[in-house]
Amino acid sequence: MTTRLPDWLARRADLMPDAPALIAGELRWSFADLHRAANAAAARLRGFEVEAGQRVASLMGSNPGFVALLHAMPRVGTSCVPLNTRLTPPELVWQIGHCRAPLVLYDQAHAATIEQIRAQLPAVRFELWRPFVDRAELEAAPESSRLIELEAIQSIIYTSGTTGNPKGAMISYANHWWSANASALNLGLLPNDCWLAILPLFHVGGMSILMRSVIYGQKVVLLERFDAGAANRLIDSEGVTIVSVVATTLQRMLEERGQRAYPSHLRCMLLGGGPAPRPLLEACAARALPVVQTYGMTETASQAVTLAPADALRKLGSAGKPLLPLELRIDAPPLQAGEILLRGPMVCAGYVDDPEATAAAIRDGWLHTGDIGRLDEEGYLYLLDRRSDLIISGGENIYPAELEAALLAHPGVAEAGVVGVPDQEWGQVPVAFVVARQPAQVESLLAELPNFLFERLARYKLPRRYFVASELPRTASGKLRRNVLRRQLEKGIV
Amino acid sequence: MTTRLPDWLARRADLMPDAPALIAGELRWSFADLHRAANAAAARLRGFEVEAGQRVASLMGSNPGFVALLHAMPRVGTSCVPLNTRLTPPELVWQIGHCRAPLVLYDQAHAATIEQIRAQLPAVRFELWRPFVDRAELEAAPESSRLIELEAIQSIIYTSGTTGNPKGAMISYANHWWSANASALNLGLLPNDCWLAILPLFHVGGMSILMRSVIYGQKVVLLERFDAGAANRLIDSEGVTIVSVVATTLQRMLEERGQRAYPSHLRCMLLGGGPAPRPLLEACAARALPVVQTYGMTETASQAVTLAPADALRKLGSAGKPLLPLELRIDAPPLQAGEILLRGPMVCAGYVDDPEATAAAIRDGWLHTGDIGRLDEEGYLYLLDRRSDLIISGGENIYPAELEAALLAHPGVAEAGVVGVPDQEWGQVPVAFVVARQPAQVESLLAELPNFLFERLARYKLPRRYFVASELPRTASGKLRRNVLRRQLEKGIV
Numbered sequence: 001m002t003t004r005l006p007d008w009l010a011r012r013a014d015l016m017p018d019a020p021a022l023i024a025g026e027l028r029w030s031f032a033d034l035h036r037a038a039n040a041a042a043a044r045l046r047g048f049e050v051e052a053g054q055r056v057a058s059l060m061g062s063n064p065g066f067v068a069l070l071h072a073m074p075r076v077g078t079s080c081v082p083l084n085t086r087l088t089p090p091e092l093v094w095q096i097g098h099c100r101a102p103l104v105l106y107d108q109a110h111a112a113t114i115e116q117i118r119a120q121l122p123a124v125r126f127e128l129w130r131p132f133v134d135r136a137e138l139e140a141a142p143e144s145s146r147l148i149e150l151e152a153i154q155s156i157i158y159t160s161g162t163t164g165n166p167k168g169a170m171i172s173y174a175n176h177w178w179s180a181n182a183s184a185l186n187l188g189l190l191p192n193d194c195w196l197a198i199l200p201l202f203h204v205g206g207m208s209i210l211m212r213s214v215i216y217g218q219k220v221v222l223l224e225r226f227d228a229g230a231a232n233r234l235i236d237s238e239g240v241t242i243v244s245v246v247a248t249t250l251q252r253m254l255e256e257r258g259q260r261a262y263p264s265h266l267r268c269m270l271l272g273g274g275p276a277p278r279p280l281l282e283a284c285a286a287r288a289l290p291v292v293q294t295y296g297m298t299e300t301a302s303q304a305v306t307l308a309p310a311d312a313l314r315k316l317g318s319a320g321k322p323l324l325p326l327e328l329r330i331d332a333p334p335l336q337a338g339e340i341l342l343r344g345p346m347v348c349a350g351y352v353d354d355p356e357a358t359a360a361a362i363r364d365g366w367l368h369t370g371d372i373g374r375l376d377e378e379g380y381l382y383l384l385d386r387r388s389d390l391i392i393s394g395g396e397n398i399y400p401a402e403l404e405a406a407l408l409a410h411p412g413v414a415e416a417g418v419v420g421v422p423d424q425e426w427g428q429v430p431v432a433f434v435v436a437r438q439p440a441q442v443e444s445l446l447a448e449l450p451n452f453l454f455e456r457l458a459r460y461k462l463p464r465r466y467f468v469a470s471e472l473p474r475t476a477s478g479k480l481r482r483n484v485l486r487r488q489l490e491k492g493i494v
Numbered sequence: 495m496t497t498r499l500p501d502w503l504a505r506r507a508d509l510m511p512d513a514p515a516l517i518a519g520e521l522r523w524s525f526a527d528l529h530r531a532a533n534a535a536a537a538r539l540r541g542f543e544v545e546a547g548q549r550v551a552s553l554m555g556s557n558p559g560f561v562a563l564l565h566a567m568p569r570v571g572t573s574c575v576p577l578n579t580r581l582t583p584p585e586l587v588w589q590i591g592h593c594r595a596p597l598v599l600y601d602q603a604h605a606a607t608i609e610q611i612r613a614q615l616p617a618v619r620f621e622l623w624r625p626f627v628d629r630a631e632l633e634a635a636p637e638s639s640r641l642i643e644l645e646a647i648q649s650i651i652y653t654s655g656t657t658g659n660p661k662g663a664m665i666s667y668a669n670h671w672w673s674a675n676a677s678a679l680n681l682g683l684l685p686n687d688c689w690l691a692i693l694p695l696f697h698v699g700g701m702s703i704l705m706r707s708v709i710y711g712q713k714v715v716l717l718e719r720f721d722a723g724a725a726n727r728l729i730d731s732e733g734v735t736i737v738s739v740v741a742t743t744l745q746r747m748l749e750e751r752g753q754r755a756y757p758s759h760l761r762c763m764l765l766g767g768g769p770a771p772r773p774l775l776e777a778c779a780a781r782a783l784p785v786v787q788t789y790g791m792t793e794t795a796s797q798a799v800t801l802a803p804a805d806a807l808r809k810l811g812s813a814g815k816p817l818l819p820l821e822l823r824i825d826a827p828p829l830q831a832g833e834i835l836l837r838g839p840m841v842c843a844g845y846v847d848d849p850e851a852t853a854a855a856i857r858d859g860w861l862h863t864g865d866i867g868r869l870d871e872e873g874y875l876y877l878l879d880r881r882s883d884l885i886i887s888g889g890e891n892i893y894p895a896e897l898e899a900a901l902l903a904h905p906g907v908a909e910a911g912v913v914g915v916p917d918q919e920w921g922q923v924p925v926a927f928v929v930a931r932q933p934a935q936v937e938s939l940l941a942e943l944p945n946f947l948f949e950r951l952a953r954y955k956l957p958r959r960y961f962v963a964s965e966l967p968r969t970a971s972g973k974l975r976r977n978v979l980r981r982q983l984e985k986g987i988v
Contacts, residue, residue, distance in 0.1 A: 005819050005839075006821055014873060181675045181678075181679075184679075184683055185683070185709065185711075188682075188683045188685055189684075190682060191682055215818070217679075308510070309685075310510070322500075324709070326500075327641075344499070
């Protein structure tokens with residue numbers, strides 16, 4: 001039997017109408033306000049003639065309009081496809097086409113981008129999503145909440161794959177519900193908890209904060225654009241208790257903060273998005289900042305393995321143990337490194353319209369993460385490598401295969417290989433190796449490639465350096481050996 | 495797909511082996527200790543040759559042996575049938591026979607009772623369940639935890655019905671899981687939370703504390719026998735933060751406490767088991783004792799509707815709002831009183847081997863509680879009557895129909911009617927009306943009935959007073975009008 005639950009936001013609006021739900025700049029919405037905004041958003045969606053079962057894509061910043069849209073989805077029966085605002089027009093066109101969304105909503109900040117892609121998707125309706133500032137619109141919107149089907153798809157979040165094209169992970173309401181409860185069982189649930197959201201809401205890490213907030217009845221403080229000073233000030237002024245960060249944002253916040261101590265109500269810096277540099281963890285430990293490392297991914301609706309607060313210092317550098325409802329297995333003998341496998345009710349159902357990728361990733365319920373880790377004698381996970389080839393740059397995942405495909409699209413490129421190199425600010429940045437079709441054209445090729453990729457790939461994915469090689473290291477079967485490229489870079493051979 | 499989760503206790507033992515799990519008298523078990531005790535209990539169960547899918551009945555006090563037994567159940571795949579230790583031998587024989595348990599476990603305190611029923615159940619194996627005091631036994635027991643199937647039946651708890659015979663509510667692990675999470679979403683989850691268990695563990699209210707404790711990773715303080723002084727001392731000495739109480743126990747604790755204030759770490763007196771007397775609630779409010787009223791039942795695996803702590807004083811006397819995953823409906827026009835209907839993932843699957851009672855109680859997922867309540871303008875539930883005829887005495891449910899059937903078994907009784915009357919100590923006590931077959935034998939009948947019932951019914955069910963009438967008030971269709979009897983008592987007519 002499918003489990004249906006009362007609409008989470010409607011319940012919170014009923015139970016605690018005047019409690020603060022969302023703070024964003026000057027805007028302060030109570031749960032009753034947020035509920036009305038979701039009603040208004042649902043009314044707008046119906047006006048755009050979307051139907052239950054359809055997908056609605058969004059290209060927006062981290063603003064209250066997006067929050068209202070997200071909570072309107074279960075009321076209309078639609079699934080959200082939150083597009084990464086850093087993508088290039090070709091990347092956006094591909095994802096919108098792939099998910100077959102009949103409607104794309106965008107905010108004013110992304111109107112220019114939409115103009116660049118509108119003509120390429122003639123069957124798609126594009127609508128400007130105005131802020132919810134008209135009190136009359138909020139008051140007039142009819143009550144729209146209804147039961148939430150836990151197995152329904154809440155969102156489709158594209159995550160680039162090792163095979164080149166992005167895959168749309170289908171996240172259900174059940175995934176979010178289990179994730180929220182699992183997180184609470186680990187971090188606790190305090191009466192004055194307040195989560196600061198500074199990570200993009202189009203990623204699962206940001207979006208899951210919004211889902212948890214209406215399950216918990218908890219205030220969310222939203223920062224439209226990351227700014228270390230603003231984040232630090234909000235922690236003080238809004239009584240923030242938990243912040244989700246990636247290493248780069250945490251580093252910048254610490255630098256901006258200088259010697260000023262963080263307030264004692266800040267009880268958890270939840271650090272995700274890849275292995276954390278040890279010096280950063282030690283700097284936090286030195287100032288008694290409670291950093292809790294976590295390892296998760298789109299396919300697990302955020303946190304999967306989290307270090308319990310009590311172990312934060314004792315197990316510095318570990319991602320902890322699997323959250324209660326998840327099972328974890330390392331595909332290797334005890335204490336040795338191997339692929340991390342996860343199973344449990346937070347694991348997504350698969351990838352939209354991609355049975356092959358789904359079957360490859362999820363077998364007998366086990367998600368094959370592709371990430372490499374090992375468990376110590378006490379069963380704590382240490383993450384060694386996120387997918388052998390994955391590059392994590394400022395919390396964003398960059399898949400070498402995607403960049404290589406883009407490079408190979410240039411007529412002058414015969415072969416391409418991309419690897420990540422350490423970077424003090426971003427953790428890692430990508431570096432490209434190419435083999436030229438015409439050795440005589442090497443120089444013009446090196447001059448052309450940056451612009452060529454600039455038009456095709458999001459900024460954060462662009463290689464920082466290019467090398468031309470006469471050939472690329474390959475296995476006997478012809479598979480690119482990226483680890484050899486990486487070693488060449490480390491040894492300064494190239 | 496059935497959801498399977500890692501064994502909750504095993505996970506906690508892995509995550510926090512040395513944290514305190516269970517305190518009972520001199521005994522202090524960590525989660526690792528409790529896990530080993532569950533392993534030892536599982537090994538014993540296997541030694542008694544029970545198989546997965548079978549039911550194991552228990553007749554025990556609130557002691558650590560029962561806790562270990564409970565956590566061993568999912569490891570062996572058996573369901574627990576916790577027998578109410580206050581039942582008489584005939585009541586016990588009926589329940590053991592009805593649930594077809596091949597094995598009954600009992601502790602030393604109940605050995606004499608077992609001797610009274612053993613001969614009547616020749617096919618049943620009875621085994622003494624010794625305390626887990628042998629360190630070697632605990633150490634030697636093999637690891638036994640395995641995945642918990644959420645839909646599997648964790649326990650069968652008999653609850654008397656309006657039709658005479660008790661019905662065995664089948665509580666699943668899913669019911670407990672959802673209930674624990676729902677409770678946390680309402681009461682919060684603080685790092686040092688500690689629950690004092692003073693209610694019998696054979697009721698769902700007590701048992702659910704044990705299930706929550708291994709889901710939350712929380713210390714439980716167990717009191718084998720309720721004693722107001724001991725309960726008050728444990729609150730101080732063990733840092734108790736939450737106590738589940740019924741009105742009678744709370745009243746006694748307040749009296750014993752006198753003027754001494756409760757410590758500030760005591761953050762919630764969770765008051766269930768029927769409508770609370772207003773003077774008691776006001777006495778608690780006067781001493782700033784945070785009482786949180788709750789309304790629940792066996793069929794919802796404990797709390798269903800709970801007053802949020804923030805509303806405890808503003809809505810004195812209300813049972814609150816339904817916990818997040820539950821829907822509540824009153825079968826009446828808005829603001830009027832009617833039967834309380836509940837739907838959601840905490841509602842049990844039905845009654846064991848009783849499809850008729852199941853179909854009558856649960857329709858389209860809605861549990862028809864039989865209890866009468868109304869919602870105020872803000873949607874807060876006020877409980878008017880627990881099932882029109884139910885008598886609640888010291889937190890125990892007494893069903894008039896069951897007593898009437900027992901009275902009618904006496905050859906001198908032609909008709910019988912039972913109602914509850916207010917009682918300062920117990921809330922309510924039952925009073926019996928009978929019509930004698932031979933008017934001349936009224937006096938001998940009145941002399942015989944108390945002993946006659948004493949052998950058949952648990953002590954707490956015994957009528958406090960008996961009245962002989964020439965006839966009983968009935969509807970045209972012959973249905974007993976208990977409300978008329980109640981009014982006659984109130985007016986002092988009889």
